[in-house]
Amino acid sequence: MKTLPLRTNRLALDAMAETDAPALRRIVTTPSVGRMLFLFPPDWTDDDARAFIRRTRFTGAPPFRLGVYRDGALVGSVGVGAGPVPDIYYFLDPAAQGQGIANEALVAFLRFLFDDLGLDAVGADVFHDNPASAHILARLGFAKTGDGTATSAARLEPAPISLYRLSAERFGAAG
Numbered sequence: 001m002k003t004l005p006l007r008t009n010r011l012a013l014d015a016m017a018e019t020d021a022p023a024l025r026r027i028v029t030t031p032s033v034g035r036m037l038f039l040f041p042p043d044w045t046d047d048d049a050r051a052f053i054r055r056t057r058f059t060g061a062p063p064f065r066l067g068v069y070r071d072g073a074l075v076g077s078v079g080v081g082a083g084p085v086p087d088i089y090y091f092l093d094p095a096a097q098g099q100g101i102a103n104e105a106l107v108a109f110l111r112f113l114f115d116d117l118g119l120d121a122v123g124a125d126v127f128h129d130n131p132a133s134a135h136i137l138a139r140l141g142f143a144k145t146g147d148g149t150a151t152s153a154a155r156l157e158p159a160p161i162s163l164y165r166l167s168a169e170r171f172g173a174a175g
Helices: 018-028 046-055 101-116 131-140 168-174
Strands: 011-014 064-070 073-080 088-092 121-127 143-150 159-167
Touching: 011 101, 018 046, 018 073, 018 088, 064 088, 064 101, 073 101, 088 101, 088 121, 101 131, 101 168, 121 131, 121 143, 131 159, 159 168
Parallel strands: none
Antiparallel strands: 011 064, 064 073, 073 088, 121 159, 143 159
């Protein structure tokens, strides 16, 4: 089994430290990021971020979140929920978007989930007005399984989402 941090050419995926709280809060309360996420209200505080980091720390099995670090700086997060087909979660600082970082981080994260933690499949939900995220999932081999509606703490009203699923077998065959 791999141990943390997970490393790629440009990134490290590792447990977040409480000192990451200000950067985490800044990223998830950026309006363009926060409205694409489910949990983080615009008035989320550094104390909320510290509590989140403590609550979602990696303990050897889902659920957990990891920080995505580039050159030692937190630029985003990846995570996985609980359940028989847990959802994955991910986001990046707007300054890190459009550089292939999400794809690079998710490939490493999915390999870890499937190969090291033994998950059989994962899901993901994406708001319809987030085509970049839907594109990333499609590139990774996720199949769209349906549509629904979800709420975001940073949106005024529920919004339509697409539901996705990826099996370990399909991910392994893709790459």
